[in-house]
């Protein structure tokens with residue numbers, strides 16, 4: 001293990017730090033001067049993509065959260081109505097099949113029983129336009145879907161998924177932009193800009209990783225708490241969910257992720273001095289709304305811990321701790337903002353002394369129902 005860990009204390013930490021490289025490898029097909037093409041998703045993709053008018057994304061756990069971000073992108077950029085379903089729900093629910101739907105199964109392992117069964121369920125109901133976004137080439141899900149995009153995260157050992165997630169998001173960004181292009185919604189100059197932002201993403205991730213010492217300083221305050229609330233809006237709502245999932249998986253602290261606009265409809269009742277609130281504050285159209293949500297939380301005495309994009313102007317007041325996340329590209333912001341949440345969960349678990357790479361009761365790949 002000492003050799004495999006290459007100086008890191010845990011696989012999770014190593015995998016968090018491998019994200020720039022994992023994302024760069026996943027983007028290899030669009031490196032240099034390459035342009036977006038359906039061929040990124042397989043030889044039959046152009047024909048398949050021309051035959052669809054909506055998208056259904058299926059996944060479990062972290063892969064489901066990636067799908068939730070993908071939904072925002074597919075609707076905004078490609079103009080395709082998109083739904084995201086937890087695979088274990090979709091496979092048993094009476095839903096309305098639609099042959100013109102692209103079914104996207106997202107899975108790190110490609111072997112998750114529920115995701116595979118959900119994909120087969122869709123196929124059995126006549127939904128044959130299918131795509132796997134997967135990290136393992138010969139896996140069952142890749143073999144079952146018509147099209148495949150392979151993320152190039154490399155082996156992920158830590159049970160809590162990190163680099164698989166950011167490479168899944170990278171794949172979904174490529175999918176949304178490729179479909180946008182094929183549907184005439186991506187002018188050439190915009191395509192060039194978006195590809196440029198993607199190619200600079202690994203370097204931007206590297207800058208976010210440098211926040212580790214600051215995040216480490218927050219960890220102690222969480223380790224003593226029983227609960228934590230994570231807030232975000234828009235594409236950063238799923239990032240809040242993912243941050244909460246990471247914390248509960250490896251530190252065993254009860255954590256909930258919420259879209260900040262929903263606070264008044266329940267979670268505000270839980271907020272008091274004992275409940276730290278983590279927020280992700282990108283500099284987007286929802287920033288002002290998020291700030292007023294945060295004031296509501298602060299007014300109830302909660303301590304706020306904000307990952308605030310450079311220039312967002314969050315922080316500085318009493319009880320509001322902020323770490324500035326370097327700016328990159330607005331579309332890709334969720335890929336950057338999840339990284340500090342991964343690091344926070346990791347350092348809280350370190351303080352608590354839990355088994356970071358093999359948390360109790362959880363498995364890396366859930367191949368039985």
Ligand code: G6P
Pocket residue numbers: 060061062063106107108109110111112115159160161362363364365366
């Ligand atoms: C397990 C793992 C998670 C993962 C989920 C889905 O719960 O512990 O990290 O997100 O399965 O796995 P998949 O391989 O389908 O992405």
